[in-house]
Amino acid sequence: MNVHTPRHPSLYEVNARVLLRRLARKAGRRLTLDDIPDSRLARLAGCGFSWVYLMGAWETGEAGRRVSGSNEQWLRGYRDVLPDLQEEDICGSPFAVCGYSLHPDLGDPEALVRFRERLHKEGLLLMLDFVPNHTAPDHPWVRDHPDYYIRDTDRNLAHGRDPYSGGWPDTLQLDYGSPALQDAMIVELQTIAGQCDGLRCDMAMLVLPEVFRRTWGREMEPFWPRAIDSVRNEHPGFLFMAEVYWDLEWTLQEQGFDYTYDKRLYDRLRNGTARPVRDHLRADSEYQDKSARFLENHDEDRAAAVFPPEQHRAAAVLAFLAPGLRFFHEGQFSGRQKKTPVHLCREPEEPADPAIEEFYRQLVACLRLPPFRGGEWRLLDCNPAWEGNPSHDGYIAFAREREGERYIVAVNYAPDRGQCYVPLPWADLAGKAVRLRDLIGQAACERDGEGLLSPGLYLDIPGWGRHVFEVAAEEG
Template sequence: MNTHTPRHPALYEVNARVLLRHLGREAGRRLTLDDIPDSRLAELAGCGFSWVYLMGAWETGEAGRRVSRSNEQWLAGYRCLLPDLSEEDICGSPFAVAGYFLHPDLGEPEALPRFRERLHRYGIRLMLDFVPNHTAPDHPWVQDRPDYYVHGTEEELARRPQEFVRVNLPGGPAVLAHGRDPYSGGWPDTLQLDYGNPAMQEAMTAELRRVAGQCDGLRCDMAMLVLPEIFRRTWGRETEPFWPRAIEGVHKEHPGFTFVAEVYWDLEWTLQQQGFDYTYDKRLYDRLRNGAARPVREHFWADPEYQKRSVRFLENHDENRAAAVFPPDRHRAAAVLAFLCPGLRFIHRGQVSGRHKKVSVHLCRGPEEPADPAIEEFYRRLFACLRLPAFRDGEWRLLDCTPAWEGNPSHDGYVAFAWEREEQRFLVAVNYAPDRGQCYVPLPWADLTGKAVRLRDLIGEARYDRDGEGLLSPGLYLDLPGWGRHVFEVAGE
């Protein structure tokens, strides 16, 4: 495998069970990871992806599946998505893990290392899930080590039945807590692990180290829930920090292993400090979704190291589809800002085709949707940018956008930044506003003085020849419609 890891890599998330069901329907037979054709892996490598996040690889038990198939609220959502829903379509949540072993639907155990090896041939690393907060109700620990779980009382069960459940254990019935966060009721297909128990922490660390031997990185589900302050708020229990010691243990055995935290509530920096390589950037997503440029621009004022370790996305398995949230032009503008800024660029299967319907993680089949050729062409051009060394390994800087003339406030709708690596230079500029706007963008390269400069748009048809000195002051003049965008290659002659 090519050992170079870009400073700003791209990751492709695929729901393993949905993908294999889709390919199996086309083939007319059951397929496993071994049947995913090399041509698909080569295509991902050709798009510039350094990572495949295979979501839903682990064993899920019958107990979680029963909950998924009987919860009336969830069933209503499934039927809305799949009018021809069958019980076989409901496979249970992949985040109710019964064991960190390859799910039988994905193949025999050795299919996972074979898939990883095939990815490596194309220079792609494999990322899998790790769920620290809870397990499936039929995880072996429930019967073997019930002390690893948060226990409740009969009174709590009667008062908050959505948060507790009675479980038959070898020593008799007991009340255990469902997994949850401090702001929600329990997740009925899970049981809550007790991070106040040092023995449980040791066992979970051992699991983490074992799982790390099967992949190149882990996306840690709701990673902030096991932070001492969050666990105390949720369960009233004091705990020792888990992540720093656990991550250090993995790195001793697997140097260069990558940890990604799903994290919210402004705890991103906390988890970066505890050893995570990347943390979800939900705040940028929310600001892009809100559609105002200034908060987006101010978001990029953050510390450069923090930015480099942020996961940028417009959708994932938890969020609604980008094409359903963002109208087409705004979708393109948001994608340019999200994926051509620093950090880990996170793309979800179906996003590139403009799919609108979010598939529940409890399902292993999604609806058939036609592709949007215009969105596909846009992403084809965007991925061509992501393959360029400057966007993968270059230096980034946020640029000023100044008024085009006195009394014109429309420059406030612009966000612009520059990338540079060796002789390659690029300017990214977006009018992230619904109305046409104008501005000047002073370029940061003093050596353009006295040169003729050619600007070529990599995602559009614009071509401009400009005097280098004028590009420094007052800057490049832009007049773009609402949600207009440019990705200019800047070449001095």
């Protein structure tokens, strides 16, 4: 494999079971990973993606599916999305894993090998799931190694859970206080690592010693540093991304994860106030580089349903043009509004939103530019346009630069029109005429370099307004 990834890569999540069901309906026959067209993969590569996260690839069992199909609360949620719900639409949670081999519905075991090879030919890498906290109720270990699991007060095998929930009834909780279990999970990881290029580790913080102790009252030795080192000894460069919450992102980065979910940024963007977002972007550069930025994924509601249209666009500019890994979800580019529960393998029909499609086309074009893939990033000051005008506090601006290519990203992340000055950070603009061209809008102008340095670029834009300015200087 010889696939180069940029410093700030982009990832595209696709639900494997939903995608193949959709394609099969159009084809009128059963399809496997082999039938995903090369043209679809080429389009993703052409958009500048580095990773395809194939969610739901692993084998699940009938026990988990029965729970998924009998839980009344879950069933009500399914029917909200699919009023015409059929039994065959319920395939069970892909996170109730009973074996790390390709699910038979997706093809024979070698279909995953072939799919990965096709991705590599397009310059794409494959990410799959690892579920460390629990297994399906019909995992072979339940029969062969019941000592790998935690028992409840009635001596029954306990359901997987976190410290704040009542548990997931389609799972059984693994006992990380058992050295034998930890060794067995590392063997599983090593096996999985031979089938892909990186892993999204589901609820990775649940197997941190302090969280495990709080949940189960049991001590355990640290798992992640040893597990990650073990995999990388055999597969150098293998990538680990953690689904993590509760301000434990930095803890997992220190334990070896390449990327951690940035749920904090998502929550602050959703809240719609600029200052907390701006403060978040002041974090250490290493933390920023290892943050996975998203506006939706299979756990979160659809961005088009959560954010009003203009705020959606403003939030996307901030989340995806900042440093870190850019995490996109299939359907996001077309403005889908209905979140499909992971227990289902059919999604509702929804028309595409041409306006949001055009916005994301422009945004993805920006992400293909070298400064946004690996250039230097710096947060910029947004100063008052005049005394007594507080609207500058709604602005967030930053610069991207690489090998002489320069861009300014500026967003009025507030509902009302605002004004500010943004001093540009390049002293060599003095004495030059500077052309500014917006890559996501129609704005274009020419300014004197001295004025752009002090008092700065003057901005007067409506609520949720945004610019991505190409900055080109020439001798004045």
